[in-house]
Amino acid sequence: MSLLLGHIVDVLGGSLEGGASDTAIHRIAPLEFAGPGDLSFLSHPRYQQQLAASQAACVIVAPALRDAALARGACIVVDNPYVYFARVTQLWKQRHMPARSAGVHPSAVVDPSAQIHPTATVGPLCVVERGAVVGEGSVLTSRVTLGENCQVGARCLLHPGVVIGADGFGFAPHQGAWVKIEQLGAVRIGDDVEIGANTCIDRGALQDTVIEDGVKLDNLIQIGHNVRIGRHSAMAGCVGVAGSATIGAHCTVGGGAIVLGHLELADNVHVSAATVVTRSLTRAGQYTGMFPIDDNAKWEKNAATLKQLHSLRERIKALEQALKAA
Amino acid sequence: MSLLLGHIVDVLGGSLEGGASDTAIHRIAPLEFAGPGDLSFLSHPRYQQQLAASQAACVIVAPALRDAALARGACIVVDNPYVYFARVTQLWKQRHMPARSAGVHPSAVVDPSAQIHPTATVGPLCVVERGAVVGEGSVLTSRVTLGENCQVGARCLLHPGVVIGADGFGFAPHQGAWVKIEQLGAVRIGDDVEIGANTCIDRGALQDTVIEDGVKLDNLIQIGHNVRIGRHSAMAGCVGVAGSATIGAHCTVGGGAIVLGHLELADNVHVSAATVVTRSLTRAGQYTGMFPIDDNAKWEKNAATLKQLHSLRERIKALEQALKAA
């Protein structure tokens, strides 16, 4: 498995400097681990110190770091080294790893009424129910369930264990028990969406749950019924989004965060890991709510005091008034 | 797909007023989205403003809102509009969506010693192990694992990816490693239980894990070994209940909450989303523990101060004493 430096710049662009086109690259590696046969990249000036020490055969750098890189050896100069690196990984995979073959694996259970584009892949042990649609080039890797009437757009990638279109969680309380609200909507997923392993997206109650183009969801995420996630938003693992929340475009949600139901997040809202969104966030920005980690003994003292915080505030007020009166 | 208003009230009761029995309903829709062919409902007086503006063909309302509804057009007057709406969704589904057929799908792997009621459904690519029992009318949708000797009662609905009866997490520490405690119990699930996609319920260590009648669990929930969940309790997505916790009847647990092990929750305890239950809750009520979300910059300041909270309390005490002495 190797790629020539000359081939990489022929396909992806960029300017190869201080090195020979016929140098063979045997691996792509982070700067600190890269050896003499490896291609690496400098994604942030912060890591510049690692540059001089790296043994990489060639390093992808931005124009501003061209001279520093050349002092060390070969480099590929490009405007956005991180995006270029991403494209090199794609080239590498395309050249060296056999692609999943299109079509429906014989072990998958696909309803005859489902529409699977001829270029799409339905992998082993997937279930595709009545009326479901899988678009051009999309891949259901393995053990994915795509429920009745749910749609997946073009070029989507659904990892193992994904469940699209289970019933949303809807019950009306009645005489101490729960009466099921049948979930009559479906799930509509746009183009270029990636969905991580064992992530679940519930069907809508009356209307559809919607995942817009370019959304990226990590593993073990729960998306409730009637939710809408805007274009190119991304969520890290273990996030939960409750029913009827509307999330804007270009948002990011950190791992383990929870978004409560019926809220709206504007475009470009960024929610930190493990934060609970309890109100609509109508302005772009970074939002956080997370108890800071500490030694257990210190945490215990501070947490105990936190339960008296409101009364501490009253005591401060009283002190202020007493001092004023004095 | 349509239903006549007259047919709805014939089957479900309620009083149709200001409209014709032969009006065809083409969709059920929320009040704000409902069009001229749609049936809608007003579940809470809070949404009354939307009533007048709605274009719905008919609105389900409580007696107190009958006049306001009639001023707009047709309505069905019932004691509990939300429960009635739930029943309309059930009627709609029953009339318009073909039911899953009972029986064992040929792709499922079912041990010959398992007992599957003839009216139960074991869907595609499920695994039912030795000695497991599936009761009358229960449905294992697809890709469900029901482990050895585990029991599912009548009229249960298990969504894709559910795992019942994996080993509980039990190990004895020994010389820096872990000695496995074999999990010899099973899981017993009552009647009318619904379990969401990719939710896991572990088998008990020595005795059984028990889910009582009418419990509703959302997606991606973890229920540890030996847990007991009381009748008609409901949990939202991403909840974790650690081993040997006992949860009462009619409890609700919000999304992402964690219940630690060996605790007891009384009947009618309600735990807010993302709250960590660290002690038994012996009285009914609503309980919460959640760091409030804020702009990231403000959060950083408050979180930093929180780590000194105990010493701030000491400073307040000192101030109070100094002022007293002054």
Place this chain on the structure above:
Amino acid sequence: MSLLLGHIVDVLGGSLEGGASDTAIHRIAPLEFAGPGDLSFLSHPRYQQQLAASQAACVIVAPALRDAALARGACIVVDNPYVYFARVTQLWKQRHMPARSAGVHPSAVVDPSAQIHPTATVGPLCVVERGAVVGEGSVLTSRVTLGENCQVGARCLLHPGVVIGADGFGFAPHQGAWVKIEQLGAVRIGDDVEIGANTCIDRGALQDTVIEDGVKLDNLIQIGHNVRIGRHSAMAGCVGVAGSATIGAHCTVGGGAIVLGHLELADNVHVSAATVVTRSLTRAGQYTGMFPIDDNAKWEKNAATLKQLHSLRERIKALEQALKAA
């Protein structure tokens, strides 16, 4: 199903006192539930009160409690009752529950290039991809996906729904969209590792994700790409570990905790449930960050005040200065 007390001590050691070798044990049970045919154990002196009242046929105890146990009836005296109890569960399972048979279940989909040790078990409806390796005596229970080139060592146990080797979550932002970074690494799992139901371990971006020997992971855990988890560390359910985190040996992580990316945890670090690890923890110890649960009304007051905490500190400072000046 029974075991003779004499047989238990013959196989596992320990000293049977005050009881007959030919006493038949019909069940293993916790002290408070044990009946006349049951074997129980006292794992902690804290539960000594339950000892006298127990109806168990025999109780496993440490030497220090021998006399108290004998006063009640038969006992097995051993150095570590909890580890001994674990071994009794293993003996019980081995004698009374038929083991999973080795080999590949006919419903599993296994690539011809995968290497499955002849003593390993690949259960129903598993998927084992190209180049994957399953070592001696390891068990993939059912519905497990083991991705391309991923390796599982000897004597591992993977519960239903586990996904090993889905793509890590890596994207380079570009013009408002995300460019996929193909994940070229794999997952390497050592010996004696147990992985709970529906847990996911992502493949590395450039290098491998590594789970060392003896690690125990509970259900619904997310392990990001490039993570390394050291020997004999254990994590409870619903934990999320973000990409490139390095966790030492003999660590424990409580349920629902989140470890952010690129951090390092030293050996013997213990993270409490629901805690968010936002910085490297370079010293052994217990760490916690969790908002204390309270009645909802009290929580609301304290949480509201928390959002002014930084300014409260300023007011305390001002008071101190005013008092000093007075």
